[in-house]
Amino acid sequence: MPATPPVHPVSGDPDDTEGLDGAIRTLLLVLPRAVGRIKRLEVPGELREMALAPRHLSLLSFLLLDGPMTVRELADRLEVAPTTASLLVGELSRKGVLDRREDAHDRRRRIVSIPESARPALEQWLAPGARAWRTALTPLSPAERRAVVRAFTAYEAALAESDGS
Known part of the structure; x- marks a missing residue:
């Protein structure tokens, strides 16, 4: 029986078949895309001039x-x-x-x-992000949700430490 080839994490498969480095590669691809989408969210007209x-x-x-x-x-x-x-x-x-x-x-x-x-206007502007998190977190157990929150918090702290802020 032929061996099943490992699934490449960049393909979007969430399986951790390539270990830590595979997960890091996936996140390095996904996070900038997510940030780009967030930046493109249209600010409602009544908020736009408020900068x-x-x-x-x-x-x-x-x-x-x-x-x-x-x-x-x-x-x-x-x-x-x-x-x-x-x-x-x-x-x-x-x-x-x-x-x-x-x-x-x-x-x-x-x-x-x-x-x-x-x-x-604020709800219209901020709701897409809340909906996306709800979609991502709903299928997870409470322990898995805590792990995601801890990971993002640690990631942000490590970035802050590396840039001196």
Whole structure:
């Protein structure tokens, strides 16, 4: 009986028949294509003139998915200093993408939210990425999902370390 030839990972077959180097080759092909597709997502007209940057996407995504929160909560989720989160919130508030209001229970705190007028455009812009992740992660077990998240987090950290940021 003839031996079955190994499946080349660049062909798209997810089997890890070539080991670590095969997985790395596949990811080196797939990730730039994914980033290119993300960059080509059309920004809705009402957001285009606001010059929103990638640094805003995580903040906006947290607020869309999790609802209103304090600047401190945003800083914790974004893994940045509260002053950095506050600067981002101020920038987006001036552009009309965020609302800041006083916390009814503690007047020193500010609650940040997405105004209803901005919600449809933001959802339209960010939804394709969320749908793609949902499609990719749904068939996985919770342990497999945690492994994917850990791998992407470690990958980003290694890139940050190599470029000194």
